[in-house]
Amino acid sequence: MPELPEVETVRRGLQPVLEGARIEKVDLRRKDLRFPLPPDMARLLEGRTIRSVGRRAKYLLVEAEDAPLLICHLGMSGSFRIESGEGVLTPGVFHRERSVDRPHDHVVFGLTTYAGEAARVVFNDPRRFGFMLFADADGSHPMLASLGVEPTGNSLGGALLAELFRGRAAPLKAALLDQGAIAGLGNIYVCEALWRAGLSPRRAAGTLASASGGPTLRAERLAAAIRAVIAEAIEAGGSSLRDYTHVDGSLGYFQHRFSVYDREGEPCPKPGCSGIVNRIVQSGRSTFFCPACQR
């Protein structure tokens, strides 16, 4: 899936079409994805005007007038695509003259955009690990409530990282994937951030705190690496792996810049390092790292 940078890229692609658009029709092609779709989803959204398209961690948040907040998660293989009357909404490889259904189109939003044009926004998800849910009336939801700090902006620093990981025996890889600590990192960017910081994915997370509990140089390095890799990936428009595409159908570029992810057996790209990228399995997931420069 889509990790945070990909979800942010999707959000930015959806925003100009969705904001100010009136939802004419919500077509639920099946009654569940990972979880049951809200049975009253169509009734509660049809006729409403979308106010904003937000994001929290890997969740998209669609706010419409007089409707509960719609929480969308792309899971591993979920994607949105936009189909307008002209076929092409933004430059990209997606060209078609009219709307055509594809396998695994599960939810279709029929819209009238703010500019008054008809459009469809289609949620497609082969694996169906994605989901859509309504938040409570106050916009809260248990899935959102338990999320940790966003790795964007400047809120994530060495001190916070050390505090979050203090006393934790879990390997850094697992600790960074914990959405309750830092929200939005996934398998790829955790591998990349650890490589940038020169830290082993097997190192105990608690070793980022000093004896007094304060930050260490390692914690500062890792926090900076996380912020940088996420910011660069967003800037690049997310990555593109297998079934991930932008909402306009074009592909992301960030995968060209992966340093270790999916590079098992290749030389470590760090200047002066003669290590070879290794693949190990941690908590059932692949970890790619350089044993020579990541300690």
Add this chain to the structure above:
DNA sequence: ACATAGACCTGTTGGC
């Protein structure tokens, strides 16, 4: 409390 393994799904890929 914390940490790991299994479950949920379908599609793609690589090895024989």
Add this chain to the structure above:
DNA sequence: TGCCAACAGGTCTATG
């Protein structure tokens, strides 16, 4: 070429 096992961006649940 064909077949099948392994693997894939996530996260909830159960178990130790």
